[in-house]
Amino acid sequence: MKDLFKVVKDRVKPNQKSKKKEKADIPSGLFFKCPRCQTSIFNEEFEQSMRVCTKCSYHSRLTAKQRLEMIVDEGSFVEYDSSLKSKNPIDFPGYEEKVKDLVKLTGLNDAIITGECLIKGEKVVIGIMDSYFMMASMGSVVGEKITRAFERATEKKFSVILFTASGGARMQEGIISLMQMAKTSAAIAKHSEEGLFYCAVLTDPTTGGVTASFASLADITLAEPKILVGFAGRRVIENTIHQRLPDEFQSAEFLQEHGFVDKIVERKDLRRVLYRLVKFHKKEEQKSWNI
Amino acid sequence: MEHLTAWERLNIVHNPKRPNAYDYIEGIFENYCELKGDRLFGEDAAITGGIATFENLPVTVIATVKGKNLEQNKKYNFSMAHPEGYRKALRLSKQAEKFKRPVICFVDTTGAFCGVDAEKRGQGQAIATNLLEWARLKTPIITIITGEGGSGGALGLAVCDELAMLENAVYSVISPRGAASILWRDPKKEEEAANTMKITAEDLKGFEVADAIIKEPIGGAHNDPNMVYENISEYLLKALKTNLQKSVAMLLQDRYNKFRKIGIFDE
Numbered sequence: 001m002k003d004l005f006k007v008v009k010d011r012v013k014p015n016q017k018s019k020k021k022e023k024a025d026i027p028s029g030l031f032f033k034c035p036r037c038q039t040s041i042f043n044e045e046f047e048q049s050m051r052v053c054t055k056c057s058y059h060s061r062l063t064a065k066q067r068l069e070m071i072v073d074e075g076s077f078v079e080y081d082s083s084l085k086s087k088n089p090i091d092f093p094g095y096e097e098k099v100k101d102l103v104k105l106t107g108l109n110d111a112i113i114t115g116e117c118l119i120k121g122e123k124v125v126i127g128i129m130d131s132y133f134m135m136a137s138m139g140s141v142v143g144e145k146i147t148r149a150f151e152r153a154t155e156k157k158f159s160v161i162l163f164t165a166s167g168g169a170r171m172q173e174g175i176i177s178l179m180q181m182a183k184t185s186a187a188i189a190k191h192s193e194e195g196l197f198y199c200a201v202l203t204d205p206t207t208g209g210v211t212a213s214f215a216s217l218a219d220i221t222l223a224e225p226k227i228l229v230g231f232a233g234r235r236v237i238e239n240t241i242h243q244r245l246p247d248e249f250q251s252a253e254f255l256q257e258h259g260f261v262d263k264i265v266e267r268k269d270l271r272r273v274l275y276r277l278v279k280f281h282k283k284e285e286q287k288s289w290n291i
Numbered sequence: 292m293e294h295l296t297a298w299e300r301l302n303i304v305h306n307p308k309r310p311n312a313y314d315y316i317e318g319i320f321e322n323y324c325e326l327k328g329d330r331l332f333g334e335d336a337a338i339t340g341g342i343a344t345f346e347n348l349p350v351t352v353i354a355t356v357k358g359k360n361l362e363q364n365k366k367y368n369f370s371m372a373h374p375e376g377y378r379k380a381l382r383l384s385k386q387a388e389k390f391k392r393p394v395i396c397f398v399d400t401t402g403a404f405c406g407v408d409a410e411k412r413g414q415g416q417a418i419a420t421n422l423l424e425w426a427r428l429k430t431p432i433i434t435i436i437t438g439e440g441g442s443g444g445a446l447g448l449a450v451c452d453e454l455a456m457l458e459n460a461v462y463s464v465i466s467p468r469g470a471a472s473i474l475w476r477d478p479k480k481e482e483e484a485a486n487t488m489k490i491t492a493e494d495l496k497g498f499e500v501a502d503a504i505i506k507e508p509i510g511g512a513h514n515d516p517n518m519v520y521e522n523i524s525e526y527l528l529k530a531l532k533t534n535l536q537k538s539v540a541m542l543l544q545d546r547y548n549k550f551r552k553i554g555i556f557d558e
């Protein structure tokens with residue numbers, strides 16, 4: 001797992017100074033410096049382009065809160081389970097302190113927010129992972145919040161939209177974190193059996209145990225351009241096969257070519273596309289046809 | 292209906308100006324959202340699929356794609372799908388079943404692709420699985436042959452509740468060229484083979500393989516595409532209403548009977 005995180009860091013190189021701020025990509029000052037093409041862009045311009053590099057269209061990582069603001073109707077979000085906090089199931093040294101620091105830094109209790117919201121007036125259950133919280137690794141809290149979100153959506157007959165981003169299972173919670181993969185998948189199966197719609201939006205980076213569970217189980221899978229999606233880390237594979245892998249390996253485009261992504265959607269189009277997909281799956285539209 | 296030979300009709304459907312899958316989708320549906328990939332191996336551009344609305348009803352559309360020039364044809368592999376194309380079609384049809392969306396297929400393909408990789412990934416197995424799964428898919432399936440219905444490659448998208456053919460479309464067990472070379476060991480006898488094999492819409496309606504013939508303008512669909520889109524829409528409206536009325540049990544029983552009754556023999 002160490003390797004995987006290194007690759008993720010190499011790809012994005014988050015600015016160290018920015019770590020103290022909530023808007024983690026923005027260094028103090030007037031500019032955003034694109035980690036991919038090195039272009040400096042005025043903060044204002046960067047915000048206007050929804051935090052996408054205007055030169056190379058690099059889709060920068062968002063905090064859950066930033067994503068929420070871009071996707072949902074203003075004031076419509078009602079959060080679920082915000083008080084859930086992790087424990088230390090395997091007494092992993094330093095885990096509690098690490099979580100405590102991150103809670104202070106991010107204002108989140110763990111790596112995902114879930115809740116109900118409207119998108120252009122359509123009610124959905126939404127979950128947004130936040131890669132600034134321990135690389136959005138999945139431990140008990142993430143697993144439980146996703147499971148409850150699906151359970152509520154099943155009960156209320158709502159579609160679910162999940163924005164995935166994750167380094168994978170949370171090593172510090174040991175086998176308990178692994179079991180979250182099974183737990184979330186089982187909840188998705190129940191939601192699916194009721195004929196309800198689940199859309200995953202893969203964002204940078206979606207890897208490891210999250211790719212091997214809920215990120216890959218949607219009815220329709222969208223991805224932001226050029227993001228990293230994979231199961232095993234690039235270095236791990238390179239070391240296993242003793243070959244250097246091409247740059248596009250495990251990109252959204254690579255995934256699509258190999259049959260795993262329905263549609264690559266630019267950030268500016270996401271809200272509109274999600275609205276359309278939710279509309280397609282509304283039962284009302286079928287009623288006039290007596291279905 | 293124009294009186295043309297099968298060979299003359301074949302020439303019409305081979306016209307590069309003839310509308311292709313994307314033209315029909317744009318001309319007949321709204322809000323088409325293309326969905327890609329088989330979730331197993333790859334994305335196959337020879338078959339496009341996705342969700343769209345028809346008279347406000349969400350439907351799943353699946354179609355083989357022919358290019359209009361060499362560049363497009365390279366991308367769409369001359370409408371010849373690999374196993375991943377058929378597996379994508381299966382995935383999208385299962386999705387349609389889950390959400391109770393009818394499936395509407397447009398077929399214009401020379402045939403399934405013949406090649407080493409296609410064999411390795413199970414071309415036959417992929418088509419066979421579609422025949423099995425679509426025989427019991429719990430949602431209406433309407434297939435329209437718009438040009439060439441090339442053998443198993445076409446049938447892979449044509450186990451359905453109703454099969455319609457455009458007036459000039461053909462549907463055959465083998466291409467006329469293939470027939471000529473197998474039957475007479477002379478591929479030059481293509482025209483003779485085409486006219487012998489009973490492959491036109493009228494022939495197939497006679498065999499009750501096709502249920503309906505959709506009218507084209509004189510000279511072929513390319514002469515007035517909008518008229519063809521309207522004719523197809525009119526047909527779809529009727530076919531969907533008929534089949535959406537049926538209970539699932541009745542739908543599947545009728546679909547079973549549709550194929551069960553085909554066979555000509557003495558005993």
Ligand SMILES: [Zn+2]
Pocket residue numbers: 034035036037038039053054055056057058
């Ligand atoms: Zn850039």
